Amino acid sequence: MRRLIKFSTLSMILLFPTLAHGQTLTGPQKNAVRSAKSYLSFQGFSREGLIEQLSSDYGEGYEVKDATIAADSLSINWDDQAVRVAKSYLSFQGFSCRGLIQQLSSDAGEKFTESQAKHGAQKAGAC
Template sequence: MIKLTGVFILSFAILAGSILSAQNLTSPQKNAVRSAESYLSLQGFSRDGLISQLSSPYGDGYSIADATAAVNSLSVDWNAQAIRSAKQYLEMMGFSCAGLINQLSSDAGDKYTKSQATFGAQGAGAC
C-alpha cells in the first residue's frame, strides 16, 4: 500500500507541476501550447522543429520566446516523436539508415538531435 501511495504522490506532484507551469504562462504562450498540442496530434516533431513551426511567419507567427516557453511547458518524449517522424518518412519513401538519420537531424529537415534521430531511425526499423 505504501508503494502505491508513493506512486500516487509522485504522479500527483508531476501533474501539479504541469498545472503550475501552465498557470505561469502568458495568454500568447497558452495559445502557443494549444497550437503545439495540435501539431503534435498530427505528426512527429522535434523540440526545435516545433518551436520553428510555432514561431515561423509562415506557420503560427508566435515570438520565439513564446514558442519556446510553450514547448518547454509540455511533457513530450522526443525520442518517441523521432520514431514517429521516421515511420512517417518511411511510409512515403525509402531511406537508408544514414539518410534517414540525416533527414531527421538536419537543420533543413526535422531538427532532431543526432541521438534522437538515430533512436528514431532504429526504432522505425531503418537500421
C-alpha cells in the same frame, strides 16, 4: 446538493500550465501550448522543429520566446517523436539508415538531435 470536483494533479497541469519554477504561463504562451498540442496531435516534431513551426511567419507567428516556453512546458518525449517522424518517412519512401538519420537531424530536415535521429531510425526499422 452541490458536488465538489476534485482535480487531479494532471488535470490541474493541463488546465493551468505552469513553468518549471511555478510561474503561470502568459496568455500568448498558453495559446502557443494549445497550438503545439494541436500540431502534435497529427504530426511528429522535434523540439526545434516545433518551436520553428510555432514562431514562423508561415506557421503561427508566436514570439520565439513564447514558442520555446510552450514546447518546453509540455511533457514531450522527443525520442518518441523521432520514431513517429521516421516511420512517417518510411511509409512513403525508402531510406538507408544513414540517409534517414541525416534527414531527421539536418537543419534543412527535421532538426532532431543526432541521438534522437539515430533512435528514431533504429526504432522505425531503417537500421
